[in-house]
Amino acid sequence: QTTAGRVFGWISLGGALAVIVLFAEPMWLGPEQRPFVPGFSWQALPLMVACALLGGALFWGLTAGRPAVLMYGGVAAMVAVLSYGAWLYTPRFNERWDFRHLTASIERHAAGGETAMYGVRWFSLDFYLGRPVRWLGTVQEFDAFLRRADRPVGVVNARTWLSIQGQNSPGIRVLEESTIGGQQILIVRHEGP
Secondary structure (H helix, E strand, O other): OOHHHHHHHHHHHHHHHHHHHHHHOHHHOOOOOHHHOOOOOOOOHHHHHHHHHHHHHHHHHHHOOOHHHHHHHHHHHHHHHHHHHHHHHHHHHHHHOOHHHHHHHHHHHHOOOOEEEEOOOOHHHHHHHOOOOEEOOOHHHHHHHHOOOOOOEEEEEHHHHHHHOOOOOOOEEEEEEEEEOOEEEEEEEEOOO
């Protein structure tokens, strides 16, 4: 029961209310986060209630000097926020960042062979392909990788691809295009001699 505890209690309550308002009006969020928040709906209601409980537990525990309420209430509310939030967020994320579709396309062209990324770096590709994907840091490394005799495939975003035109071998061709998280992603291979 200190002044700092009371101040942080009020800040916690205000923060929880601000988060609830953001869930209700996702247009205030940035364009990257907005697709993942359902807005004021029945889906968001449990998340809003859990945030209100979290803010209430932090407020009561800090302002009244009740450590048990602070700890047990805070942990229980966070479990609810994180578990329900993950359940709500994951399908929306997977729809926007469809790595399963991208890795299926990569596998169709790579047929189990080695794959490398240039200009993008996603560990999700490793996970969904079930094997490591090399990350190459220079155009020269990417070009040398693609010119190997075993004809591996590369993954590059369209913006990077446009910027490296003329720096790589002329035989490198785009095999397929996908959109991941708003980015145009290209699967490429060296098709020349």
